[in-house]
Structure formats: C-alpha cells, structure tokens
Amino acid sequence: MRLAEFRNPEQELERFQRRLAVAGGFVLLAFFLLFLRFSWLQVVQHEHYRTRAEDNRISLVPIVPNRGVIADRNGLVLARNYSAYTLEITPGKVADLEAVINALAAIVDIQPKDRKRFRKLLEESKNFESLPIRTRLSDEEVARFIAQRFRFPGVEIKARLFRQYPQGELASHALGYIGRVNDRDLEKIGDREQENNYRGTEHFGKTGLEQKYEFELHGQTGFEQVEVDAGGHAVRVLERTPPVSGNNLTLTLDAKLQQVVEKAFGKRRGALVAIEPSTGGILALVSMPGYDPNLFVDGINPQDWEWLNTSEDKPMVNRALNGAYPPGSTFKPFMALAALETGKRTPQQTIADPGFFNFGGHTFRDDKKGGHGLVDMYKSIVHSCDTYYYLLANDMGIDAIANFMRQLGLGSRTGIDIEGESEGVLPSQEWKRKRFRKPEQQKWYAGETISIGIGQGYNAYTPIQLAQATAALANNGVMYRPHLVKYIENINTGERTPIEPEPMRTVPLKPANLDVIRQAMVGVNKEGTGARAFAGAEYVSAGKTGTAQVFSLKGGKYEHGKVHERLRDHALFIAFAPADQPKIALAVLVENGGFGAQSAAPIARQVLDYYLLGKLPKEAAAEDEESGEDD
C-alpha cells in the first residue's frame, strides 16, 4: 500500500477537472431526475392532482331543505318545522368530553337529562358527527356562548330546523316520528341513490307517514360551493343552489274526528279505523295509547324510551295495523253474506236455536241461555245468534269461508300507506298446513270450523282489515286501498298528486244480498245489540257488535267483573252510516273492554255523531255499566 502520492500540478489539475466533470454529470443527472418527477406529477398525474386541488379549494356545504308539512284534510297542521339554536359538540375534536360539558354547563343550562340524551346519541353515532348537547337555546345563552367560543374548540352553535308535532299525541301512530339517521336508514337512502341529497340531513322518518313518505317530505338539499382555505374557513361563496322544500302531505284524516275518538277512548287501550268507503281515505286511525312524537325530535331521553318500550300498555304498538284480534261477532254479517253469495242460505231460512250446538261430542254454546228460538238471517245478525253461525260454518266448510273472506281483504295486508302492517290470520286448510310443522297439527278438523263461524278460533284480523271489509259492504263491494294521504303537494309548483284515485278491486256481490245484510245491520242499531248505543240517533246507521275472547274459560261461565282486567274479552264494533249512502265505515276495538255493545258501540256512536252531524260528545258521558242486551 502506498502511503503517499506524489503529484505534479498538471496531473493534479487534470484529475481535478475530471472530478468536476463527474460532478457536473451528476448534477445533470439529478436535474433530469427532477424533470422526470415534475413531468410525472404535472403531465401524467395532472388530472388527479388538479382534482385534488379543486377538492381542497371547494367545499360543498349542504343546505338542508325544509321538511314537508303534514296537515289533515281540513288543513290543520299536524307536523311542521321550527328553527332553533342548538349547542353541538363534535366528539372527534374534543379530547375530554366530560370536562368540556362541565365547562359548558357553567355558561348554558345543561340538565342531567341533556347529558343522558347526549350519551345515548354518542353511542349511536360516529365520532365526526356533531351532536347536540343542548337544543332550543335562548338568545341570551347563544350570546353567552359566542363570547366564550374560543375556549371551546369542537363546540359550535348551529341553527337547525326541528320537527314539531303541534297536536302532541294526536294521531301519533299515523304520523309516526323522525329520529337521527342510522345505518338502516342509510341503506334505504343508498337504495334510492339519494346519498348526495341526504348530505347534511340528520333526521329520517322512523315510523308512520314520516317513514312512508320520507322521500316526499325530505325535499332537495341545496348546496353552497364555498371556496375554503386550509383552515376550512369559507373565503367566498362561488355558487349557490338553493334547497327545495319537501312536499307537503294533506291527509284524508280528520284531526277533529281523530280527537273525538282519542277522547272517547280515554285511558282504555284499543284501536279505531274509520274509512270513507267511496275513496278508501282514512278519516281516523287511532291506536291507544299513543305517545308524543315530539319526544323523539331532538333525541329521546333514555327514561322516556325505556318507558315507551316496556310499558304494559305498549304505546309504541300501532294496534290498528299490527294488533290481530279475533273479530268475534262482527264476523257474522260477513258470514251471512258469504252464505247468500254461495247459496248456502236464503234470508228466509230459519233455524230453531236451542241455545247450543253439538258437534263431535262437543257442545258449542250460544250466549243466550235457552237460545233465541226461531232465527232467520235478519234475526241472527240483529240479535247475534251464535247457533245460526255454528250451523252455517259447518255447512259451508272452512275453505269456502276463507275463499269468500279473502276477497274482502281479511287476512291480507290492506296496503295502507304506513309500513309494517300485519297480515292477521285467515284460517283455511292450506293456512294450517303451512302454519304448523307436525303432521297431526297440520290437519284441519271439522270441529274447528264451528267456532270460525262466530269469529273465534284461529280468526285474527287487524282493525284496519275489519274497517276495510266494512267499507266494502258499505260501498257495494267496490274496494279502495285504505290510505292516509289524500294528496302530495309540491309547494313550488302547486302541483297536487292524489294518492289513490282508482278502486283497487270490486268484489262481485249481488245488490240484493248486500241489501239483506245492510238491513240486518241497520236492525242491529235500531232494535238489536247496538240499539242502546244508538238510541235517538238522527241518522240511520248500520252496525254489528262483537266480543272476542282473550282467555278461554274451561267450562266455567265468563263473569266480567271477576276476570283479571287484562284477560277480559275485547269489545268490537263495526258500523257504517248513513245506511243508504254511507259516508263513513269504521271498526273499533277496545282491548279488554268486555261486551262490544257496552264499550265499543258508544265510541262508534260518538264518531258517527261527530262526523255526520258535527255533534261533539257530551263531556264525561257516564259509563254504562248496566248491561242491556248482550252481544
């Protein structure tokens, strides 16, 4: 190894210049690399980066549209919006939520219930959503917060539109309620490709009309194209697309009538559906008890939610659509009509009723000890003779009954414009085969047909199905789909879209047969089981009482007062009026109300009185405990 190099200046200079040349080459190479990099970014990838720069620069700020207003048939507002300030926290931007909320509590009033509601929202939402800790701030509170805003990054005051149901609990099951958008709602939004339209929207219809007509009510979200700087502050508005308010709904519902019904029910549980037979428009849709949809608007607090869901009264269940009840004796007019239409009976045919009917070693009793004597079709309906129908059912057979009832819509969804309607049960041999697994259970026994005749057994229909079938009787078999919305109104164009102008189907019924049934039902209210409730009515109405067993008494005699309240029979009543040109048809059910004549018929009377005469019921009509002629 050489320890030293001896150099001469010439060599030295040459060597140095070679090194410089290498360095110069390296410089050029490096610059060429940079040039390639620039070309990659600025030519090949230009579009990508241009888009990203635009995305950086332009922020689309959604402007949430006004949700459509819901009003009853007379224009009374049932759901509207109001604007209020909320104090909102974006949890993702706040390190110590608890500390921030405590600090905020020193400025604005924050109640324990606000905290609870906030915690519930927090569990249900994502971190970057801003969640209200307080809603409906007063102007003073807003001012106080603004003054100290700098202390609270991640906390903002926002002006928001809130849903308001000015009538409170009225028609709550029809209206439904809105709540914060959840994953299931997002799926629906995705299915409709409405993602963009729902940017910025925080609420979504959860039940009732709010749910069914969500996409009508919502409207078109407006957008502001805002140029923003790196800090996210708006520099200027580039373009503004104003929001388009959602469509308004005008209902067929008569809020006053609805109110009459809800008052008539009082604390009792049950349901009533009143339909305009000539259109299918629903005049009243009552399920008692109701709830206050306003509770849900800014996030329901956990106690209320707990109560609504665990209460024995099940206020969240829409009984009119989801309660399936045996129709009891209200089934008889339909049975009679089926008999006439199938030729199994003539109106004049009479039976001698001994008060019971023996079949296969089992005794089916009539309500009236000793029986009704000689009974023809008219009398069988007016006085609700069970034996007549035991015999009739046996003669017709289950499938003939089912085939007839199916035409009237019993046991199938009516298609009302509220989601989640129940089907009920229209018993038939086929139904039983499908319903049960074990072969011995799948067989239909002739004995089972007997109690079907009086609306018991496997029979189970929703109040709306009963109301629809009653409306079909009233409207000569022409059936409309029951609907709550009369028309949807585009408030910008004023255009109104009616919901159900066309009849759904016409059941081929002979007018003469219909007449027989109508006459008998008029008789019910004139001289039969409904006479007491309709005493002195200024119009001619047709009706039928019914009592549905909740609890089967093994052999013993049913005694109203001695049975636990929840096990008492359900009281039912169907009616339409005026009998010759019906304007209203209804079905009413009072859970555990006992005899239909006693607790259900008086409600129907109040409905008809109000709807036909505009007569409001006398306050606190004394409850009629004394039984007249039972159902």
Place this chain on the structure above:
Amino acid sequence: MTEFAFRPREWGRRLVAPIDPTLMVLLGLMLGYALLVLGSASPERLVNQTVNLAVALVVMRVAAQIPPQRLMHLALPLYLGGVLLLLAVALFGDVSKGARRWLNLGFMRIQPSEIMKIAMPLMLAWFFQKHEAMLRLRDWLTAACILLLPVALIVRQPDLGTAVLVLSAGFFVIFLAGLSWKVLALLFFGGLASLPLAWTVLHDYQRQRILTLLNPEADPLGKGFHIIQSTIAVGSGGILGKGWGNGTQTHLEFIPERHTDFIFAVLSEEFGLLGNTFLLVLYALIIGRCLMIAANAPTLFSRLLAGSITLIFFTYAFVNMGMVSGILPVVGVPLPFVSYGGTALVTLFLGVGILMSIHKHRMLVQK
C-alpha cells in the same frame, strides 16, 4: 485634487471590475424570476426581499474583492471557532422544539451550525492546500476527522438537515481533492449496509419524516400534510401552470412556508412544468458557469473551494425541489436564490462573491 476628480465611468468600471458578467446575467435572470414568484407568494415581503438582495449584492461585491489567499487565513480560525461554538451549544444551548441548536449570546441568538456550512469547505480546502504535495493515508483520515467532528455535533443537536448539508459540503471537497474511487465505492456500499443501523439511531421524529415521505397519506392532516399539499400544488400546475397569482393551493394557504422553504410549490403551481424547466435550466447554467470557474481556478485551495461552493448550490436546489415534489424528506433547506430570507441570500452571495474573486484572481496568481 486629481484623486477626487469626478470620473463616473472610471468608478463604474472599478465597481464592476471583479464581477463575472456571465454569472451575473444568469443570477440576474434568476433573481428576477424569484421576485416574480415571491410577488405572488407573498407580495408584502417584496420590499424586504429587495433590501435583503441589496445587502447580499454588497456582500458579494466585497467578497469578490478579497483575494482567495486572504480567505485561506480565515479558514482555520473560522472552523475552530465554529467547533467551539457547537460544543458550547451542546453544553449550554437553548432548547427549542426539542432540539438544542441555538446559542444565546445575550444580545443575540446564533445557530453555530450555520457557520459550519461555510467554515467546513474553507477548512478542508485549506487543509488539502497545505498537504498539496503529498497526500498520505493519515491526511485522508485527518480530513475525515475534520469533517465528521462538527457533523457529529450537529447530528446530536439534533439537526439532520444541516448535518447532511455540512457533510456534503465537506464531502465535495474531499471528493474533488481526489479521494480514490475504491474508497468512494467502499463508503457508498458501507453506507448502504449501515442504513438499518442508522435507522435505530434516528430520533422518532426523524424516522417519522422518512415514513411520511414513503407514505404521506397515512396521516394526511398531520405529518403528511406538507408533502401532500405541496405535491398537489406541483401536480395541479400542469404543463403551463395556473398563471401568476392564480395558484389556489398557494393562495388558500394549503402551502405551508410558501415564501420560504416551499416557494418552489408556488412557482410550480403557477408556472407549471414550463416554469420548472426554466428554473432547472437556469440552475444548470449557473452551476455550469461556476464549475468552469472552479476548473480554471489557479490553486488547489481555490479550486476545491469553488467546486465545493458550486456543488452546495446544487445540493440546496436539489434537496429543496426534491422535498417539495415529494421525493425527499422534509428538511429545512431553502431554494437557493429564490426563497425569501436575508441570511440565506447573504450566505449564497458570499459564496458567489468568493467564486467571482477566484475567477478574478486566476491571472494574478498565474503571473
């Protein structure tokens, strides 16, 4: 009174005498371009930068008059002083942002690592000049020590960016002095092999910077923000750019430090690939001219010094543009002659002045 006669032409001739016209024209173009970009990036700083420029030009003119031999005398004291100050920093320095880089002298705070950027090439050039006749292994090792001692001190502060710049400044001198290719290859591959070891020695934030470079999108709003946004600025500029004053990335404040370290993003966004190419060509021409000066320099000292200064210009330019376009990690290196800031300009033009002086004095020595 003849000495004080009014002879403006003569004064003018004397004033520009040491100035290399080729280099000056190229620099003039560069400075004009720089002011144009700054006028968009931060118009309120134009006046300040013009003042900085004037000061820098005066410094250049003064440096151009100082013969290289005089500079030789400065080498050792400057270097030793720098090392002492670095030691002082290590012992008594102020900590700011987790690094100990500043020395508080009571009336001013200085960053001794900056001194090393000039002292290092001076010192090494002086050292090789002294051992010109005969270079033993021992001399190479000594040179390595001269280089590595301050670099180590700067790394420890920690200030990896400056350390790399000082290291490269010194390395250029050693390279140009003729370190054998074998050793260079050995250093290169040795360096590659020890990369994993270096990784373990790095501070967390330094590792983070490298990771960020490799995948800026991992933390787009945090550590990756600078790289992502400057890359977007460059890419969105396209071939012709968005036009002067129209850079949205720039003017909506997505570009951090847009008048200093990231001014290249502004240039790139507004003038596009065309503007970038123009800048690259200008740099190449300036560096080319400076390399010619180095090639023709009379003494080993002046050659090494001129070559090293030139390559430092290159290093700054390359590192800065590489960082802004997202191929090098973010280190605090300004874009030479373009970034706003007095200190950087003065240092750069001090270098230019030295180069001009070397060029001016080549004949004198040869005579």
